[in-house]
Structure formats: structure tokens, C-alpha cells
Amino acid sequence: MSGNTFGTLFAVTNFGESHGPAIGCVIDGCPPGMPLSEADIQPDLDRRRPGTSRYVTQRQEEDKVEILSGVFEGHTTGTPICLLIRNTDQRSKDYSDIAKTFRPGHADYTYLQKYGLRDPRGGGRASARLTAPMVAAGAVAKKWLAQKYGTVFRGCMQQIGDVAIGFESWEHVPHNPFFAPVADVSQLETYMDALRKSGDSCGARIRVMASSVPVGLGAPLFDKLDADIAYAMMGINAVKGVEIGAGFASVAQRGSTHGDSPTPEGFRTNNAGGVLGGISSGQDLEVSIAIKPTSSILTPRETIDITGQPAEVVTKGRHDPCVGIRATPIAEAMLALVVIDHALRHRAQNGDVVAPVAVVPAARL
Incomplete structure (x- = not known):
């Protein structure tokens, strides 16, 4: 199956x-x-x-990573790095009832039409479990970028279902299961408990950002940094929308306020999300993604079987009622993979360029 490699110079094959x-x-x-x-x-x-x-699937996976190649005496060698994560808690029998039907909103139907067969166990290649290797690769990218440029990646949940989440502090994010930037998550707990009991699911909105990004990453036209960011985010399971900077709010803005004015002290705003003309400005990269509701739910739904006859589908087993809850580290990883790939491409083509204008400091927000 093609389409399993992401990146150009820092290429990750899943x-x-x-x-x-x-x-x-x-x-x-x-x-x-x-x-x-x-x-x-x-x-x-x-x-x-x-x-x-x-609040998430109860599948118990240790997700312990093993480095099989590309590292010698504790250092990367420049050769391919193979990262392995063993599956230890599969329950394939949970999927026997849906092997011959199609879950609305899932890839069951399109996979069968494209390849003529599909692996119904956990969704096969369409499973969000396949984001784990990308998170592992993203951790490698994060370390190199932190050492080279001091780049830091952060993410948080902005909304779950119809519950908007305000922003209080990044300090709260590691201390709750929702990656929410607030101290009190009781409202989110109540909401998710009710959702689980109902047998339904919901979507989410995730914010991810990168700070201390070098100026000049990206290129005009088809290798724009923001275009590749959108491509990466849409490669995450269940993502249905991507915003860079002000995103769709730009529609209601005026040109007199949308443009981020540079000053000797820094840009005044960051509506562009850290990218101008497809090239990084040195400001924080700001990205938001919209994640659709989980397709595997207990609520009965109308569908068809593989013979085209009407059927009803109920998905039993262990599933996330909101896949967005675990999406924050995935989005961070994909952003890191885009940034490191563009950093290496920029170094290869423009490493000797001396800019005639001093770098503008980060935005004064």
C-alpha cells in the first residue's frame, strides 16, 4: 500500500x-x-x-518503544532508525460482528472498494493506533530541533463536543487527562461520563504550537510551510479541518487589522500563525485542528452489508468516545516532523544565505 512515508529529507515510513x-x-x-x-x-x-x-479506550498497551537500528553507543549514526512498538492487548473477536458491515464515518467502505479486502480488526491501517509510531518519530524530531534551535512544541484541547475550554495556563495541561489548559476539568469529566453512558461519541478542537522556530523555513507555491502543516494534520486520523493562525476568523477581519505589523521590538500580532508567503517568520507557529466524532460507537446505526443489503451496525469493544482526547501529542509530533524536514531542506539549499535585514523578534502578544 502506497502513501506510508511522510517527509522529504527527514522521511518517516510507518x-x-x-x-x-x-x-x-x-x-x-x-x-x-x-x-x-x-x-x-x-x-x-x-x-x-x-x-x-x-475517558479513553481501555485497551492496555504499554507502548514500549525499541530502537532496532540507526543508533550506536548512544548516538544517531545517520543511517535509518527503526522504531518498534509491540502490540500486546489485541482483542480481535470484538470486531467479528462488523467484518461484513460498514461503520458510518469509518474507512470500512472505502478500503474495501479500493483494495478489494480489508482488515476489520481494530480498523487495520485505518486505526488511530498507527499514530503511535509518528509520535515516536516526532520525539526524535523534537530533540534535534530543541538542541539546534531551542524549538519547543506545546498543545492543548480547546473544545470537546459542544463544551468550549478557555485558556488559563500551559502549566495545567500535563495534569489532567484532557490536555486542557485549565485547573478545573470537572465540567469535562461530567460531560464525558454522560457521553460514555449514552453510547455515543463527540469531536474536539486541538491547538498546537511551536516556539523558537527559525526564520526562512518553507518555500513559495507548492512547498509552503503552512501547506505542509495542513497536509500533515489532515494525515492524522479523524481530522476534518485545519486552521493556521487566525484561520477562518480571517474572513471577518479587515486588512488594516489582519496584517501583523513588524516593529523593532517584534511583530504586534500573529494572525498569520508564524507563516508569511509560505515561509516561517520566526513567530510562533499556531495551528488548530478539528477532529470528528469517533465512528465506533454502541449506538445502533443504519448501514449496508458487503452484499449491499440494508443492515444495522453496533460497534462493541474498547473505543475512545472522543479520539481528540489523545490527539494533542499526535498533533505536536506531526508539527515537529514538518518543521525538522523543512529545517533540513532549508539548510541544504540556503545554509550560506546572509539575510540583509535583522531578524524581527517574536510577536508581542
């Missing part, structure tokens, strides 16, 4: 199935000489893994 023996990825193009161990990668996988609260 492999495996949700209920296969293992999942993983091969990173080709990581610069040599960087200290790297499983301990650098595991924390981000722990943030994403299932079974961490009652």
Missing part, C-alpha cells in the same frame, strides 16, 4: 496494523551524532497511549 504483532516506523535522514535512547522517546508515547483514564 508500518504495521492495529491488531498485528507490532507497529513502528523507519526514520531515514536523521542527522548523525545526536544522543538518542528509548528514554528520549517514551515520555511522548506515554502521553498518547491508551488506557490512561476512564
Whole structure:
């Protein structure tokens, strides 16, 4: 199956199935000489893994990463890095009832039409479990970018279902299962408890950002940094919308206020989300994504079977009532993979360029 490799110079090839023996990825193009161990990668996988609260799937996967190649005596060698994550808690029998029907909103129908067969166990390649290898690769990218430029990636939940979440502080994000930037998440807990009991699901809105991004990443026309960010985010399971900076709010803005005025002290605003003309401005990259409701739910729904006859589908087993709850570290990882790929491409083509204008400091927000 094509379409499994992401990136140009920092290329990540994803492999495996949700209920296969293992999942993983091969990173080709990581610069040599960087200290790297499983301990650098595991924390981000722990943030994403299932079974961490009652609000997500209860599939119990340790998601312990193994480095199989590309590292010698604790340092990257410049050769392909193979990362392996073994599956240990598959329950394929949970999917026997849906092997011959199609879940509304899922890839069951399109996979069968395209390939002539599909793996119904956990969704096969369409499963959100295949985001784990990308989170592992993103952790490698994050470390290199932090060492090279001091780049930091952060993310949080902005909305779950019809419940908007205000922003209080980044400090709150690691201390609740929703990655919410607020101290009190009782409203979110009540909302999710009711949703689980109803057998239904909901969507979410996630914000992800990168600070200390070097100026000049990206290119005009078809290699725009923001275009590649949108491409990466739409590659995450269940993502149906992407906004850069002000996004769709730009429609209601005027040109006199939307443009981010540079001053000697920094840009006054960041409506552009850190990208101008497809090239990074040095401001924070600001991205928001919209995630659709989970397709695997207990609520009975109308569908057809593989013979085209009317049927009803109920999806039993262990599923996230909101896949957006675990999406924050995934979005961070995909943003990091875009930034490192463009950083390496910029270094290859423009490493000797001396800019005639001093770099404008980050936005004064």
C-alpha cells in the first residue's frame, strides 16, 4: 500500500496494523551524532497511549518503544532508525460482528472498494493506533530541533463536543487527562461520563504550537510551510479541518487589522500563525485542528452489508468516545516532523544565505 512515508529529507515510513504483532516506523535522514535512547522517546508515547483514564479506550498497551537500528553507543549514526512498538492487548473477536458491515464515518467502505479486502480488526491501517509510531518519530524530531534551535512544541484541547475550554495556563495541561489548559476539568469529566453512558461519541478542537522556530523555513507555491502543516494534520486520523493562525476568523477581519505589523521590538500580532508567503517568520507557529466524532460507537446505526443489503451496525469493544482526547501529542509530533524536514531542506539549499535585514523578534502578544 502506497502513501506510508511522510517527509522529504527527514522521511518517516510507518508500518504495521492495529491488531498485528507490532507497529513502528523507519526514520531515514536523521542527522548523525545526536544522543538518542528509548528514554528520549517514551515520555511522548506515554502521553498518547491508551488506557490512561476512564475517558479513553481501555485497551492496555504499554507502548514500549525499541530502537532496532540507526543508533550506536548512544548516538544517531545517520543511517535509518527503526522504531518498534509491540502490540500486546489485541482483542480481535470484538470486531467479528462488523467484518461484513460498514461503520458510518469509518474507512470500512472505502478500503474495501479500493483494495478489494480489508482488515476489520481494530480498523487495520485505518486505526488511530498507527499514530503511535509518528509520535515516536516526532520525539526524535523534537530533540534535534530543541538542541539546534531551542524549538519547543506545546498543545492543548480547546473544545470537546459542544463544551468550549478557555485558556488559563500551559502549566495545567500535563495534569489532567484532557490536555486542557485549565485547573478545573470537572465540567469535562461530567460531560464525558454522560457521553460514555449514552453510547455515543463527540469531536474536539486541538491547538498546537511551536516556539523558537527559525526564520526562512518553507518555500513559495507548492512547498509552503503552512501547506505542509495542513497536509500533515489532515494525515492524522479523524481530522476534518485545519486552521493556521487566525484561520477562518480571517474572513471577518479587515486588512488594516489582519496584517501583523513588524516593529523593532517584534511583530504586534500573529494572525498569520508564524507563516508569511509560505515561509516561517520566526513567530510562533499556531495551528488548530478539528477532529470528528469517533465512528465506533454502541449506538445502533443504519448501514449496508458487503452484499449491499440494508443492515444495522453496533460497534462493541474498547473505543475512545472522543479520539481528540489523545490527539494533542499526535498533533505536536506531526508539527515537529514538518518543521525538522523543512529545517533540513532549508539548510541544504540556503545554509550560506546572509539575510540583509535583522531578524524581527517574536510577536508581542
